[in-house]
Amino acid sequence: MKTVGIVVEYNPFHNGHLYHVHKARESAKAEVVIAVMSGHFLQRGEPALVNKWARTRMALQSGVDIVVELPYVFSVQKAEFFSKGAISILQGLFCESFCFGSESGHTAPFLETLQQMETSAHSLEPLIRQYMNQGFSFPKAQTLARESLFEQRLPLDLSKPNNILGFHYMKANKALPHPMEPLTIKRHQADFHEETLGSQSIASATGIRKAIYEQQGQLHTISPYVPAATLNELSHYLNEYGQLHHWDMYWPLLQYRLLSSSTEELAQIYDVSEGIEYRLKEAARFSSNFTEFMQTVKTKRYTWTRIQRMLVHILLHVSKEQMSASIKSVQYIRLLGMNGRGREYLNQIKKKMTLPLITRAASSKEMLTLDLKASEVYALGLSPHSSRVLLHSEFNKQPVILP
Template sequence: MKTVGIVVEYNPFHNGHLYHAQKARESAQAEVVIAVMSGHFLQRGEPALVNKWARTRMALQNGVDIVIELPYVFSVQKAEYFAKGAISILNELFCDSFCFGSESGQLAPFLETLHQMEGSSALLDPLIRQYMGEGVSFPRAQTLARESLFGQQLPLDLSKPNNILGFHYIQANQQLAHPMEPLTIKRQQADFHEVTLGSHPIASATGIRKAIAEQKGQLQTIKPYVPAATFAELQHYLQTYGHFHDWGMYWPFLQYRLLASSAEELAAIYDVSEGMEYRLKEAARQSTGFTEFMQMVKTKRYTWTRIQRALVHILLHVSKEEMAAATESVRYTRLLGMNKQGRDYLNQIKKNMEVPLITKTAAFKESLAFDIKAAEIYALGLPSYSSHSLLQSEFNEHPVILT
């Protein structure tokens, strides 16, 4: 069977994601679409709106054949590591190709930019450190360093989030012993972080989440922008758990962790560096809520996303040492769901896989330690009557099978 991989978060699955899955299958002429999907905490350092099982059902009901979890140690990461984990998993599953969205829908600028930048890290890294020393954020320092080294001549605009991820997908793929075929499609309508809902049926996930928050969980506003299966899953989740997840739900736990930890303990946490620990502790003392806290911490040097990722690692108490060991390579693939076509494909390849394909949590508790901890903390955000149910689902839930 010919297969194409996609890297997703589905927070939540919307009409743009449906378009991506359909075009990926069409472009690759694939029989099987495999989605590697972030678990309960996401790349920008946020809790997912709904849990991974609900998002898996959304995907399977909208044309995806297999959903595999992107482990926590790769999902809550800057683009380089996020891409490394996702592309490695697709490769472990013997995907023939992978497909991502980009601003232009053209592959050539990615390949040309990668070629121009090959071997330049020895020159770029000192420039990045120099600009960061002047107080700018890491992403801005990267942009300035590239402009300083290459001028404005790079074929790819690396200020765009989709292009940044796509570039790192291509880069990670090139490092494989047997690279997959890269494919890209043009992003449709809404910008990556567009916060408003327009007249077109494709809106950004950011805009959809903002509309849900503004309507205090009411969903009618977003109905034109999501497939019917997504709308039904969101309604069911709200009825089951009473809440969608956001950072505000975790503020008491985060504030406790920040105040109870010494500056030295915080400095040992992954993604906490350059004295951030002192700023975090001071803001935790003065803030009455998460948004106020973030506004106090954010500076030109620390982007909102960078801070949020550090906060997730603080919440889960993940150290620099632990993360360094865990991100060396992908050590397992965890199945979240499949349809019949997906099951047939996995039966065909699983004996030849080099890492275990996990379908039962109990047998792999040690391997899944970070993901289990993430699921437990994620559940704590809910009221106690709902939290217990979600907490147990990490151990009781079997992969979703769409018949």
């Protein structure tokens, strides 16, 4: 069975994602679409709108055949590590190709840019450090260094978020002993961070989430932009748990963690560096909500996204030592869901797999330490009853299985 892999978050699954699934299957001429999906906390350092089981059901009802989890150590990371984890998992499932959305729409500019960047790495890295020493954030320093070195001659626009991820997918894939075939489709209609819904049928996940929050959970506003399965899952989640997840739910927990930890303890947390722990503690003393805190902490050097990722690691108390020991390579593949075609494919490959395929957390606690901690903290944002329900499903739930 021919397979194509995709890397996703589905926060939530919308019509643009539906287009991606269909075009990936079509472009690869694949029988099976495998999605590597982030768990409860996402790449930009945010809690997912709904839990991974609800998002798995959205995906399976909308054309994906297998959903596996991108472990926490890779999901709440900058693009380089996020991509490395996801691509390694797709290879571990014997995908022949992978497909990503991009502003470019062609793989050639990615390959040409990757070649130029590798050739010039010895000149680029000192320039990046130079700009960071001037107080610029790492992404901005990279951009300025590239502009200085290449004078806009790169074939790929690396200021675009999907192109950045795509570039790192291609880089991670190239490093594999047996690279997969890379495929890309041009991003359709809405920009990555577009906050308005517009008149088209495709809107960004950012715009959809913003509309949901502004309408206080009323879902009719987003119905033109998402499949029926997404509306049903969001509605069911609201009925079962009472709310959708967002950072403000975790502000009291985060504030407690910041205020009760010493600066020395905070400095040991992954991604905390350069004395920012002092700024974090000071802001936590005088901020009344998460947004106010973020506006106080953000600087030219630290992007909103980097700070959010840092705060997730603080919330989960993930140390530098713990992360460095875990991030070296993918250790397992956790199955979240499959349909009949997906089950048939896994039955074909499971004896050849070199990574353990985990179907139930309760039987693999040691291996899933950080993923389980992420689930426990994610559940704490809910009411006590809803939190118990969610935790029970995390430890005991079998993968979602559809016909």
